[in-house]
Amino acid sequence: MEYHHRLTILDHYIRQLPPFPATVNKVMEICRDVNTSPTDLTKVISLDPVLTGKVMQLVNSAYFGLSREIISPVRAVVMLGMNTVKNLVLGATVMSAFGTSKNFRALNMDMFWKHSLGVGVIAKLIAQKRNIDQKLLEGYFIAGLLHDIGKIPLNSKFSDEYRNILGIPEKKPQPLFISEKQLLGIDHAYVGNLIAKKWKLGEEISDTITYHHAPETYQGVQNDILFTVILSDHFANNSEIGYSGNRYFENIYPEVMRYLGDDTEFSFDNISAFNGEVEQEIENAQIFLKIAG
């Protein structure tokens, strides 16, 4: 298949993607706030009809086995309680970015999702430790969560080629994005950029997706979030948190460590210290793999 033909297929696929929930930042903020009121919670759900549908689908899934259908978020809060509904909303929001298992033909969806979530959680924890403004923290999470989003269309549309790409390191140790370029002429950062445009994601998320394997070429101003996600990605790979197809990681760009280190003397050692926190956050969110797929 020719490069241009592939681009056309991808373009078509991305044009048909559902919109990314505009309220995602607000949802994250509300669900993670221990003082959120029931009204805030149900309001944020109701503002977004797609989210409402997804949450109600989860509430009424076989997982809870409820004997009678729950028909509104208000009822779900009264019956299942704030804690349960908050977690469902958070999960529904996260999963809405990834679609369903039918998009995952070569990569394992659970492992991919775990890797993405892991990078998001770590990026946010690093930002927290670096005393980044509270209001910006969810942006770090989302940038980490979405950094590999470009792999989904490649998986879905060119699954045979992608299986071959995943097998390359057995013969030749090299990072995944290089194999993608060699076999498809396109890598996931490029595809991710197309999605970021379609979803009108902010510059910080869009640049992170586009440059997370090419920080040395980056000319923009979003170094802070980009470098944080690159470090988080390395950490998730080294700690084997999930798996997104990358078996041989390029060396970390020295400027990343210099930049983050300059700020707080950050190092791999002190990231390892919050490994437990990362695992806990991931465990909290894992329910959705079971019920949202």
Added chain:
Amino acid sequence: MKLRFWGVRGSIACPGPKTVEFGGNTPCLELRFGEKNRLIIIDAGTGIHPLGHRLVWNDIQDGPITTEIFITHTHWDHIIGFPFFRPIYIPGTKLKVYGPITFEDDSLEKIMGDLLRYRYFPVLHGELTANIEYLQLGECKMDLGDGITLKTKYLNHPLLCLGYRFEFNGKVLCTAYDTEPFRNVFSTDTNAADFDPVVRHEGEEAAREENEKLLDFYRDADILIHDCQYTKEEYFSSKIGWGHSFFEHAIDSALKANVKKIVLFHHDPLRTDQELFELEKHCQKHLGNPSDLEILVAKEGMEIVL
């Protein structure tokens, strides 16, 4: 069907001179069914420790212990006795542990297994010689064999918590702990910034319906064992939303659901014997005379035959 209460206390075990009469162990209930004397245990609070010893002394002569433990929810007071349940160390023991799924999605096996880690306990879960199977439940109906059927129902507690309804030989036993009345959690203050009359109405409707569903769950039970951690005053002054009921609520629910016998259970750890005797009198007075409903205050060691 026979019942024996091995632990009736909520929150934390509280042995001492002021809890001698009603007991200080946390929840554990032994159920025996029919001629086979089939054993089912509800919850693994500290009360499961003496139960385990009894089983090892008595039951093991008839062959290895086979039993099922139904965990209502995994708060400490309902599981903390598990590592001290002697049969789990005896080869040949067959144990099925059931419990509710939770939103955190740590599996029941992980939650229970984590009690047996070196940081908490000198034996690892993996070292146990009993054959243990873990099963997670939502709301469901199950045929447990030997003519026993089980229905489960979510109660109202900060963590998803299941009530269990066992039916055997025309007799019904129902558990309702830990729980409090469902209520509208949305703003009712018309001046509040987040007040919305539609939401308030729906919240009230939802709470009413959920409370109705609970009554349906208890309906015509021969015995209802109900959370009664607080007095009415305690509940309304500072304990709303903590997931526990008060005496009057439990009794009124039993009356509405045509329950024959209610056992008031899950006593507050600070409640003294003297206070419980007085509360028992207060409950009888609240019920008035005459009534078909029999009220019992749960005591450690208490046995009931249905």
